[in-house]
Amino acid sequence: MAAIVFDGVTKVYPDGTLAVDELDLEVADGEFVVLVGPSGCGKTTALRMVAGLEQITSGELRIGGVVVNHLGARSRDVAMVFQNYALYPHMDVAANIAFGLKMRKVPKARRNEKVAEAAQALGLSELLARKPRQLSGGQRQRVAMGRAIVREPQAFLMDEPLSNLDAKLRVQMRAEIARIQRDIGATTLYVTHDQTEAMTMADRVAVMRHGLLQQLDVPQALYDCPMNLFVASFIGSPPINLIEGAVEVWEDGLQCRFGGGDGIVLRSPPHGLRSYLGRTVAVGIRPEALHEATPDEASSLGGTVKIIEALGPEVLVYVDVAAKPVVHEQVVEGAVVESQDAELVAELRNRAAATVVARLGPGSGLEEAQAIVLGIDTSKLHYFDLETGAVI
Amino acid sequence: MSPRPLTRLRHAGSYFVLAVATIIALFPIFWTMSTSLKQIVDALSIPPKFIGFHPTLHNYSRLFHTPGFGTAYVTTLEVTLGSALLTVVVGSLAAYPIARRWRFLGRRPLEASLVIIRAIPPIVLMVPLFNLVINHGLYDEPLTLIVVYSAFNLPFAVWMMVSFIQQIPYELEESGEVDGASRLRILVHLVLPLAAPGLAATTILISLIAWNEFLIPLVLAGNSTRTLPLLISTFVQSRTIDWGVMTAGATITILPIAILTVFAQRSLVSGLGLGAVKE
Numbered sequence: 001m002a003a004i005v006f007d008g009v010t011k012v013y014p015d016g017t018l019a020v021d022e023l024d025l026e027v028a029d030g031e032f033v034v035l036v037g038p039s040g041c042g043k044t045t046a047l048r049m050v051a052g053l054e055q056i057t058s059g060e061l062r063i064g065g066v067v068v069n070h071l072g073a074r075s076r077d078v079a080m081v082f083q084n085y086a087l088y089p090h091m092d093v094a095a096n097i098a099f100g101l102k103m104r105k106v107p108k109a110r111r112n113e114k115v116a117e118a119a120q121a122l123g124l125s126e127l128l129a130r131k132p133r134q135l136s137g138g139q140r141q142r143v144a145m146g147r148a149i150v151r152e153p154q155a156f157l158m159d160e161p162l163s164n165l166d167a168k169l170r171v172q173m174r175a176e177i178a179r180i181q182r183d184i185g186a187t188t189l190y191v192t193h194d195q196t197e198a199m200t201m202a203d204r205v206a207v208m209r210h211g212l213l214q215q216l217d218v219p220q221a222l223y224d225c226p227m228n229l230f231v232a233s234f235i236g237s238p239p240i241n242l243i244e245g246a247v248e249v250w251e252d253g254l255q256c257r258f259g260g261g262d263g264i265v266l267r268s269p270p271h272g273l274r275s276y277l278g279r280t281v282a283v284g285i286r287p288e289a290l291h292e293a294t295p296d297e298a299s300s301l302g303g304t305v306k307i308i309e310a311l312g313p314e315v316l317v318y319v320d321v322a323a324k325p326v327v328h329e330q331v332v333e334g335a336v337v338e339s340q341d342a343e344l345v346a347e348l349r350n351r352a353a354a355t356v357v358a359r360l361g362p363g364s365g366l367e368e369a370q371a372i373v374l375g376i377d378t379s380k381l382h383y384f385d386l387e388t389g390a391v392i
Numbered sequence: 393m394s395p396r397p398l399t400r401l402r403h404a405g406s407y408f409v410l411a412v413a414t415i416i417a418l419f420p421i422f423w424t425m426s427t428s429l430k431q432i433v434d435a436l437s438i439p440p441k442f443i444g445f446h447p448t449l450h451n452y453s454r455l456f457h458t459p460g461f462g463t464a465y466v467t468t469l470e471v472t473l474g475s476a477l478l479t480v481v482v483g484s485l486a487a488y489p490i491a492r493r494w495r496f497l498g499r500r501p502l503e504a505s506l507v508i509i510r511a512i513p514p515i516v517l518m519v520p521l522f523n524l525v526i527n528h529g530l531y532d533e534p535l536t537l538i539v540v541y542s543a544f545n546l547p548f549a550v551w552m553m554v555s556f557i558q559q560i561p562y563e564l565e566e567s568g569e570v571d572g573a574s575r576l577r578i579l580v581h582l583v584l585p586l587a588a589p590g591l592a593a594t595t596i597l598i599s600l601i602a603w604n605e606f607l608i609p610l611v612l613a614g615n616s617t618r619t620l621p622l623l624i625s626t627f628v629q630s631r632t633i634d635w636g637v638m639t640a641g642a643t644i645t646i647l648p649i650a651i652l653t654v655f656a657q658r659s660l661v662s663g664l665g666l667g668a669v670k671e
Contacts, residue, residue: 053566073569086567090585099581100571147571157570 002064233334260322483549532614556590
């Protein structure tokens, strides 16, 4: 296995589209890095450049210390799992798994041995004589995995390998892929638009938008310290609540006032927020930073319960509040993963009233249309510049 | 529940139209075959006798004793197989880069010329072609017919193969590439096996055209390379038409191609159920 290094890698398509812009990223030997972002953010292009299926416009790409910019796909010794599996339909499962070995002139006896081994590991032993069309989606997915692991390549590349599976199977395969990756210690670059996959599987997550790397960090850090509005709204489910707050002086600290008289009181405001005095900022409140307020709580947000979703261990409460939602472009893009959904985009842009979601414990006894005051845990808040979207 | 009356009526209507079309299409073949089994009086009787005549194989025995019949049969077979093979091999190799939108110098003119060649009536080209063949001493050679047939049928084969190759998901080739296969191996191990139904269909169609070709051998074939369609046409003479032998010849000519089509049809229709990629 080997490290993959992007060094200022840029991709411009012949029609002038800038797909990847000066990407710097290192996937260490044996590391599992997930490239995540909405469709069209350049993540798949970045992956395909590693595979050798896409020319690199500028910058340097190294695999195992070797510059591979001008090496063809077949000379790079990487394995790829395609979104639609790309199994060879005229070959049975065994031949599919063995194909890469055959192309690399591995002797037949050794080939059969390795195919049997991989099939064993993936639970495909019974299916070796079947054709791809006789397999279920999950089985096809595993054959595609088998085809990759049997080669013992320098690195694994996976392009949304789970997006064609149904929800339950996806969760199961998620764990399985993560297990296989750990077992063989394979350097893996994994592309997805699903932030849950990114958060659950990755050692580190690289969030991309418009061909630019937004943030690269371990999953928890992405969640706890998003660098901008895009990352904040993209990572997390249910998503972060973003409302506008006017920064004012309050005793020796600051306060952030939402519309309708609610606000938060900050005795020791974060460094940098003072320079926004008299201006409006975006306040990011994770659903778990909200709770049912006690009567004397200084930082609170009042509203009307709109929807209650009881999930068992927790209850998600959607509350209409008298505050202005943040409709920054980054928020819209972070919320709409499939950017083709024009209706949803328009709806998000034209939102006038804010709805916040709170993650509460079960048994709160709330009812829809009931008035509620939510207390805010000010130690867990995020503040963003409304113009640049950057964290304050 | 039985289908509603209106649906039934519609079905009956479609069957009626199909039946009429089939009869219209098959009638000439039926006439040809039945005439080949008739004596001359029955063949020319008015009103025509479709049943109730004395069948005879006399016409066939006369056909088989016609000088040059055996040679013509062998020549036709040879030229058909040769040109079908040449056309399909060259045609698929040419179709691949076009189907996969490779960029190369002269791509557009090449594509355009493939269409234009089909747009020119072949007869326009016969005189210059005849000159060319005579001047190079290639007249009356089977190989000449093979090459000329292929030249005329190549565009057809290329366009057929282009559409078949385009149906093969490109990811399969990318996957092969990442798996370490060269261009040639991708073509041999992945593209051609998956295009097999297309190859079969193209081969059959090209064979049909070559088998029935009349104009090219009329101009370029002499006595030793006379093909079956040409031989049959010699039964039409200035004063008489030998209907019996001619229809027997036509029947014998149709037979192999009809059998081939019936057998190949199954593989043509079934194709390869893909299942390679999930759409």
